[in-house]
Amino acid sequence: MRIFNFVEGAWPRQGGVGIGCVPKIGLSLAANGVRVVLVSGGPPTPGYEPFVHESVSAAAQKRVGNGTFGIVSLPSWGKYALAPSILWRIGPAIRNADVVALHSVYSFPVLAGYILSRVWRKPYILWPHGVLTPYMRRIGWRKKWIYDRLIARQMLRGAAAVVCTGASEREEVDSLHLSQRTVVIPHGISLKSFESLPPRGDFRAKYLRNHQGPLLLYLGRMAKVKNLELLIAAFARVLRAVPDARLALVGPPDPAAYQATIDGWLREYGVAEQTVLTGPITDLRAKQQALADADLFVMPSHSENFCHALFEAMAAGLPAVVSDSINYAGEVSSHNAGFALARDPDVFATKIVELLNNSDLRREMGSNARGLAGNYSWDKAGQRIGLTLRSVAAGIPLPSELVCGSAPMLEPAP
Numbered sequence: 001m002r003i004f005n006f007v008e009g010a011w012p013r014q015g016g017v018g019i020g021c022v023p024k025i026g027l028s029l030a031a032n033g034v035r036v037v038l039v040s041g042g043p044p045t046p047g048y049e050p051f052v053h054e055s056v057s058a059a060a061q062k063r064v065g066n067g068t069f070g071i072v073s074l075p076s077w078g079k080y081a082l083a084p085s086i087l088w089r090i091g092p093a094i095r096n097a098d099v100v101a102l103h104s105v106y107s108f109p110v111l112a113g114y115i116l117s118r119v120w121r122k123p124y125i126l127w128p129h130g131v132l133t134p135y136m137r138r139i140g141w142r143k144k145w146i147y148d149r150l151i152a153r154q155m156l157r158g159a160a161a162v163v164c165t166g167a168s169e170r171e172e173v174d175s176l177h178l179s180q181r182t183v184v185i186p187h188g189i190s191l192k193s194f195e196s197l198p199p200r201g202d203f204r205a206k207y208l209r210n211h212q213g214p215l216l217l218y219l220g221r222m223a224k225v226k227n228l229e230l231l232i233a234a235f236a237r238v239l240r241a242v243p244d245a246r247l248a249l250v251g252p253p254d255p256a257a258y259q260a261t262i263d264g265w266l267r268e269y270g271v272a273e274q275t276v277l278t279g280p281i282t283d284l285r286a287k288q289q290a291l292a293d294a295d296l297f298v299m300p301s302h303s304e305n306f307c308h309a310l311f312e313a314m315a316a317g318l319p320a321v322v323s324d325s326i327n328y329a330g331e332v333s334s335h336n337a338g339f340a341l342a343r344d345p346d347v348f349a350t351k352i353v354e355l356l357n358n359s360d361l362r363r364e365m366g367s368n369a370r371g372l373a374g375n376y377s378w379d380k381a382g383q384r385i386g387l388t389l390r391s392v393a394a395g396i397p398l399p400s401e402l403v404c405g406s407a408p409m410l411e412p413a414p
Contacts, residue, residue, distance in 0.1 A: 001386075001393060002035045002060070004094060006113030007103040008081035009042020009073060019129055021187050021308060022103050023048045023071070028188065028382030031065035034389065038069070039090050041076035041083035041109035046282050056093040076108070086112040091119070098393040099160075100124040105131050105152050106144065114155050123160040123392050130305030132172050135225065135325075153178055160392040163385070165306035166327040183388055183402040187306040188378035193284060194291065194315035203248075203286075203293040207276045213244030214356045217294035217318070219287070219309040222262055223254040227300045227323065229265050230345055234300070236269040237349035242356050247271065250290055252280040291316040295362065296338075296355050300348060301326050314338075315373035319365035321352055337369035 007022045023045055026036040037059045038044075044052055051071045053059040059070025072090065076083035086109060094100065100117040102110045102124055117124040130136060137144065144152075156162065156178040163185055164170040170182045204210055216235065222228055228249070235247045253259040266272040281287050297313035297320045304310070304326035311328075314320060320338030322329055329340035339351040355362055387399050 001033075001098045001389060002096060003029065003037075003099045003101055003389060004090070004097045004113070005036065005038045005101040005103060006086070006109045007038065007040055008107035008109050009040040009076060010045050019103055020045045021129075021306070022127075023051070023069075024187070024378055025127075025381070025385065026069045027064060028378040029386055029389070030067035030069035031379065032382045032386045033066035034386055035060060035067050036069045037093070038071045039086060039109060039113070040071055040073045041081035041086060041107065041112075042073070044071050044073050046280075056090060080106065080108050082108045083112070084108075087116070091116050094120045094122060097122050099389050102126045102155070102159075104129045105155065106147065110155075111151065114151075118158075123395075124158070125161040125163055125388065125392060126156065126159040127163045128169065128173060128305075130169070130303060132169075132176065133303040133305075134172070135302045139224075161388055161398055163388065168327045169305060181398060183398055185381060185384045185388065185402060186376050187308065188376045188381040189308060189311045189315055189373065191315055191374060191377050194288070194312055194373075197288050197292040197316055198285065200292050203289040206289075207248065207278055208246060211244075211246055213246060214242055214295045215293060216245065216247045216296060216298050216352065217250065217290060217313070218248065218298050219250045219281075219290065219313065220299070220307070221251050221254040222249060222258060224258070225302050227302050227343060228262060230300045230323075230343055230348065231298055232262075232265045232269050232271060232275075233345035234348035234352065235275070236271050237345060238352050238356070239271065239274060241349075241353045245274070245356060247275045248278065248290065248294070249275065250278045250281050250287075287312070288316070291318060294318055296321060296352070298348075298352070299323065299326065300343060302343070304328075311373045311376055314369035317366040317370045319355055319362050319369055321348060321355065331372060332369075335368050335372045336365060337372045338365050 007019055026038050029036050037056055052073050053070045056072055059072050060068055062068050062070035074083045074085050094116045100113055100122050102113050104110055162173055162179045162182045164182055165186050170184055173182055238245050266275055297318040299310050299322040301323055310320055314337055320332050322332055322340050323343045324340040332338045333340040341347045391398050
């Protein structure tokens with residue numbers, strides 16, 4: 001089976017890293033025997049450069065597992081990754097595709113993939129990747145209002161399947177009444193990468209002058225949706241109770257100019273000296289070192305689709321303090337893997353202090369977090385996505401177990 005994926009690229013110089021899970025989706029499918037070509041308007045997600053090829057034919061021959069996976073990266077311009085060469089460089093190859101996959105909604109590469117699927121009459125599936133949450137729909141709503149009525153609504157209605165990563169995202173999609181063909185397929189993480197962490201101390205030695213006090217870790221893009229002002233304000237309150245606590249913000253500002261805003265908050269709340277900003281850490285070993293040295297993971301986002309950083313932190317045995325507005329917040333709470341909280345600095349600070357002052361509770365929640373994360377692997381995700389693709393390609397009903405609900409979960413911790 002052959003599948004062509006369309007996605008906007010990354011812009012590292014501007015702080016953008018692209019939709020980082022898309023190459024992982026492609027690799028998980030290739031491991032299950034699918035022939036995958038990823039068409040990127042702009043540079044690929046950092047770390048996946050070895051998979052980039054000049055032509056579709058070369059990309060389609062890159063063996064991975066029982067299938068193939070290759071990336072064709074084409075030049076693009078502007079915020080919406082305008083890459084018109086997709087239409088003539090990729091178009092002829094689509095006649096050999098079994099299914100087209102569109103990743104997100106508001107970018108030119110996705111629009112190009114949609115047009116090509118219609119031209120060649122190929123079925124397509126669509127991953128919203130969180131852009132249909134109420135919070136995200138409010139950002140740039142005037143432009144989106146026009147695009148929605150001209151294109152996006154037809155794109156959603158025509159999809160053979162809309163792939164949601166959780167029940168909450170499916171509820172958001174269903175509330176728009178634009179698709180009756182939704183499936184729930186959680187993303188995954190590379191569990192083996194976090195089962196054994198390096199010795200504690202390397203991250204602190206590099207960034208914190210070997211500071212031995214409690215360490216809070218935020219890992220991910222630093223963008224407006226991440227609600228970092230709440231975290232910084234909460235950290236200022238934490239310091240009143242735990243003066244030797246430190247905060248590590250690990251990840252790139254997105255866009256790059258957002259760094260000035262973050263710096264301003266750190267000065268405003270008086271925590272600049274107690275906070276370290278590492279910039280992006282894409283190397284696996286460096287990420288493992290950060291997780292090994294942290295005492296808990298914090299994620300105050302307004303919304304999150306499938307938060308890979310959260311699940312990686314839980315797989316490393318870190319308890320999580322997250323906002324209750326993100327997908328899988330309910331699982332964090334029901335499995336006693338951390339706290340899912342209202343987006344309020346005082347509430348966040350109270351629970352962070354509770355965890356920092358109770359090592360037994362941290363260990364208990366960390367153990368539960370590791371068990372919860374164990375449910376989510378790319379191998380399982382690839383199998384479920386492959387099952388959906390085969391159903392779409394064959395024109396048969398979507399898998400009932402994916403239409404009816406999410407992946408099987410562990411029993412909630414007592």
